[in-house]
Amino acid sequence: MAFVTVVLFLISFIFGISSGTMSKVSSAAMSGAQSALELCFSMGGALCLWSGVMTVLERSTLGLHLGRGLRCLLRRLFPEAGQNDTILTALSGNVSANLLGLGNAATPMGVRAATAMAAGCGGVASNELCRLVVLNTASVQLLPTTVAALRSAAGCATPLDILPAVWLSSLFSVTAGLAAAWLLEKWVK
Numbered sequence: 001m002a003f004v005t006v007v008l009f010l011i012s013f014i015f016g017i018s019s020g021t022m023s024k025v026s027s028a029a030m031s032g033a034q035s036a037l038e039l040c041f042s043m044g045g046a047l048c049l050w051s052g053v054m055t056v057l058e059r060s061t062l063g064l065h066l067g068r069g070l071r072c073l074l075r076r077l078f079p080e081a082g083q084n085d086t087i088l089t090a091l092s093g094n095v096s097a098n099l100l101g102l103g104n105a106a107t108p109m110g111v112r113a114a115t116a117m118a119a120g121c122g123g124v125a126s127n128e129l130c131r132l133v134v135l136n137t138a139s140v141q142l143l144p145t146t147v148a149a150l151r152s153a154a155g156c157a158t159p160l161d162i163l164p165a166v167w168l169s170s171l172f173s174v175t176a177g178l179a180a181a182w183l184l185e186k187w188v189k
Contacts, residue, residue: 042153043146051105070095077135077178078117078128087116091132098136101145110136127185134177140170 016025070092075082082088090113097106110132117129125133144166151159 039150039153043149045149047102047104047146047149051102053100077131080126081113081117081128084116087113090116094136095140098139099142101141101143101147104146106136127181130185131178131181134181135174138170138173138177140174141166 012025012029013022016022071082071088074088074091074095078087078091081091090109093109094106094113097109114129114132117126117132121129143160144162147162147166148159151162
């Protein structure tokens, strides 16, 4: 990626000098850097807010109740992993964070669950581990906080007006992913 950035910079520099618009090129570079910094701060603020909400949920009884509700579903999706309380806790935290659109906050718990699930696989991913990867890739979202923060930073007055589309696409992607995983599991046996 660094190579692509350097090549684009050099092309812009060469064309700026050859066309006599070097002042516009440098102005655009500074404007782009400022926009990138503003986006980072707005995204960082949203990420801190929702990560804090996730921490409060984990430490309160509400998080415990949400985890219990998810555990019933997760035990059906991951019957072997559902017998291990440590894996089940990491799975429910991962799914909870993904439901809130907090992919960055979900990653450590997903890695923890995947590492524990892979411990007994002997170098070959189990069907349950593949299902976890599919579930994380499809990422069911009830509240797409990261996308809403991006839309808000871009000046959108109603950043959550995309909820119905997000819910439908999440439902279809998870259904298609889990169905494909189930079919491949049956086919490979």
